[in-house]
Amino acid sequence: xxxxxxxxxxxxxxxxxxxxxxxxxxxxxxxxxxxxxxxxxxxxxxxxxxxxxxxxxxxxxxxxxxxxxxxxxxxxxxxxxxxxxxxxxxxxxxxxxxxxxxxxxxxxxxxxx
Amino acid sequence: xxxxxxxxxxxxxxxxxxxxxxxxxxxxxxxxxxxxxxxxxxxxxxxxxxxxxxxxxxxxxxxxxxxxxxxxxxxxxxxxxxxxxxxxxxxxxxxxxxxxxxxxxxxxxxxxxxxxxxxxxxxxxxxxxxxxxxxxxxxxxxxxxxxxxxxxxxxxxxxxxxxxxxxxxxxxxxxxxxxxxxxxxxxxxxxxxxxxxxxxxxxxxxxxxxxxxxxxxxxxx
Numbered sequence: 001x002x003x004x005x006x007x008x009x010x011x012x013x014x015x016x017x018x019x020x021x022x023x024x025x026x027x028x029x030x031x032x033x034x035x036x037x038x039x040x041x042x043x044x045x046x047x048x049x050x051x052x053x054x055x056x057x058x059x060x061x062x063x064x065x066x067x068x069x070x071x072x073x074x075x076x077x078x079x080x081x082x083x084x085x086x087x088x089x090x091x092x093x094x095x096x097x098x099x100x101x102x103x104x105x106x107x108x109x110x111x112x113x
Numbered sequence: 114x115x116x117x118x119x120x121x122x123x124x125x126x127x128x129x130x131x132x133x134x135x136x137x138x139x140x141x142x143x144x145x146x147x148x149x150x151x152x153x154x155x156x157x158x159x160x161x162x163x164x165x166x167x168x169x170x171x172x173x174x175x176x177x178x179x180x181x182x183x184x185x186x187x188x189x190x191x192x193x194x195x196x197x198x199x200x201x202x203x204x205x206x207x208x209x210x211x212x213x214x215x216x217x218x219x220x221x222x223x224x225x226x227x228x229x230x231x232x233x234x235x236x237x238x239x240x241x242x243x244x245x246x247x248x249x250x251x252x253x254x255x256x257x258x259x260x261x262x263x264x265x266x267x268x269x270x271x272x273x274x275x276x277x278x279x280x281x282x283x284x285x286x287x288x289x290x291x292x293x294x295x296x297x298x299x300x301x302x303x304x305x306x307x308x309x310x311x312x313x314x315x316x317x318x319x320x321x322x323x324x325x326x327x328x329x330x331x332x333x334x
Contacts, residue, residue, distance in 0.1 A: 007178060010178035010179075010181045010182055011177075011178050011181075013181045014177045014180075027249060027330030027331070027334055028249070028327060028330060029242070029245035029246060029248065029249050029326060030177070031178075031180035031181055031242075031245050032180060032242065032245065032322075032323060032326040032327075034177075034180070034181040035180055035181045035182075035183050035184045038181055038184040039184035039188060042184060042185075042188040043191065049185065049188060049189075052182075055178075055182070056182035057185075059175060059178060059179045059182045060179065060183070060185070062175075062179075063179050063239075063297065064126070064143055064297075065122070065123065065144075065147070065172065066172050066173070066179055067144065067173075067176060067240045067241055067244060067258050068122055068126060068144060068147050068148055068151065068169075069122065069165065069166055069169035069170070069172050069173050070173055070176070070240075070244045070254045070255060070258045071144065071148045071240065071258035071259050071262065072148055072151050072152055072162065072165060072255065073162060073254050073256070073258070074148065074152065074255040074258070074259040075155060075156065075162050075255070076162055076255060077253070077256055078152070078156070083225070083229065086219075086223055086225075087225075087229060087232075087233065087260065088263065090215065090216065090219040090223075090233055090236075091233070091260060091264050091267060092267050093215060093219075094212050094215035094216055094219075094233070094236055094237070094294075095236070095237070095264045095267040095268045095271075095272075096272075096275055096294075097211055097212075098208050098209075098211045098212040098237055098290070098294035099268060099272050099275055099276060099290045099291065099294045100275070100279045100290075101207055101211040102204045102205070102207065102211075102286075102289055102290035102293045102317070103204075103276055103279070103281030103287060103289070103290035104279070104281060105200070105203055105204040105207050105286075106200050106201065106203075106204035106285055106286035106289050106290070107281055107282070107283045107286035109199060109200030109203055110197065110285055
């Protein structure tokens with residue numbers, strides 16, 4: 001029961017986020033707006049973590065499964081051949097550069113360098 | 114039997130989780146293994162992707178609420194966020210900017226079609242966020258999802274040793290870097306390192322995902 005109530009809360013914030021994004025004409029995904037609204041509601045105490053803890057926990061535990069169907073859509077690009085090699089190289093360079101930049105900025109700012 | 118694709122997907126994912134428990138390698142990321150296996154099954158059976166997507170739509174419908182749920186780890190680490198607000202926000206901002214710049218720049222330099230370029234620009238965001246962005250910017254959800262998973266796997270496999278090499282030693286710096294560059298998959302790797310690194314990685318995944326989600330629509334419109 002607490003699981004369902006938790007998921008219902010998440011769905012309510014998703015609907016709220018989508019409605020606001022649509023009404024204001026924000027180019028953001030409604031789900032991201034909903035996440036920011038929920039974060040604000042949790043910080044302000046308007047919504048208590050205990051109300052949706054179970055629902056959020058179980059969805060996040062399943063997250064890796066939830067985006068499999070969308071990811072399988074890569075099949076439509078399976079014939080792209082060499083483009084994939086270039087993309088893999090860019091992803092590797094991007095990830096390593098991002099790790100180094102983020103790590104050094106935080107380390108210097110925290111004062112542990 | 115198109116109705117069976119959802120239980121088949123769940124069963125393959127469960128198998129991939131068990132496999133990872135035996136062979137503890139980030140290369141055997143359960144999501145990546147399941148995508149590859151299902152891709153092979155669909156190709157072998159000549160099943161059109163649209164039919165598979167229809168049969169598994171209940172899973173996809175839960176992606177929206179799952180993104181909303183990412184607020185929970187951010188709320189849980191509010192003490193750390195409050196105490197180190199400036200370094201964490203600055204690190205996430207510059208790190209996410211770097212990831213977007215590499216992806217966007219490579220797309221322009223290589224003359225890639227928009228769906229590929231969008232996928233590369235959102236590589237550092239968690240897959241559900243990059244899928245939602247692909248929908249918003251008329252990219253390709255499948256490409257964006259796979260590119261994000263790849264960035265996660267690169268960070269989780271090479272990240273810890275790479276950060277040793279470039280002398281990033283502070284656990285908060287290592288954690289935030291993995292969360293920003295490699296979202297949930299990098300966070301999973303950091304949880305094995307220290308509790309502090311794991312918690313900071315969860316913060317990095319949340320902050321980084323929000324920054325990419327806000328910045329990309331501005332870049333593309």
